[in-house]
Amino acid sequence: MIGRLNHVAIAVPDLEKAARTYRETLGARVSAPADEPDHGVTVVFVELPNTKIELLHPLGPNSPIAKFLERNPDGGMHHLCYEVEDIIAARDKLKAAGARVLGDGEPKIGAHGKPVLFLHPKDFVATLVEIEQV
Ligand code: CO
Numbered sequence: 001m002i003g004r005l006n007h008v009a010i011a012v013p014d015l016e017k018a019a020r021t022y023r024e025t026l027g028a029r030v031s032a033p034a035d036e037p038d039h040g041v042t043v044v045f046v047e048l049p050n051t052k053i054e055l056l057h058p059l060g061p062n063s064p065i066a067k068f069l070e071r072n073p074d075g076g077m078h079h080l081c082y083e084v085e086d087i088i089a090a091r092d093k094l095k096a097a098g099a100r101v102l103g104d105g106e107p108k109i110g111a112h113g114k115p116v117l118f119l120h121p122k123d124f125v126a127t128l129v130e131i132e133q134v
Contacts, residue, residue, distance in 0.1 A: 001090055002082035006112075006132050007052040011065045012075040015057040019044045022053065033057075036111055040064055043111060054111065079118070079128035087115050087133035099123040107133070 012018035015033055022044075023030040031045040040063035046053035056078060058066040068078060084090040087107050095101060100120035110116035110132055119129040 001093065002084060002131070003134070004083045005051050006081040006083050006130075006134070007054050008080055009054040009056050009078045009130075010075060011056045011068050011072070011078040013057075013069055013073060015042060015044060015055060018055045018075070022046045022055070028053075035059055038109075039111065040066075041111075079130050081116070081130040081132050083134045084131045085133070087117060087131060090131055090133075091117055094119065 010018070019030050019033070022028045029047040031047070033042050033044050035042050037059060040058065040060050042057045042059045044055040046055065056065050058069065065078065069075060091101055091105065091107070095105075100123055102118040102120060105117075107115035107117050110130070112132070114132050114134060116130050116132045119131065121128045
């Protein structure tokens, strides 16, 4: 059901430092920071030949990343995003298999303007999983 790995998201306490590490030390193509108020994050996109890395930093008081950074002050991998062809069909199949979909279960428009859902880490090998319809 899942297709390509769309991105790996890493929560970082210092966005500028993280962007510099990817740009200068790892030699990757790195975007300018973009605020996404709807998602409570500022994001730097790292473009790799086969996928993307998203460096996430909290934006605003109710950021979903803030708690993660409280527990992991140095930051760390936050979620993986897999592409699906039909997000409603994927959601229904996952729910029928007993997986928990986070939030109200309705797809939200994600960072790339496409519908996304998040799945409970306890149901997916201790990894927060995002699915994105492409
Ligand atoms: Co994501």
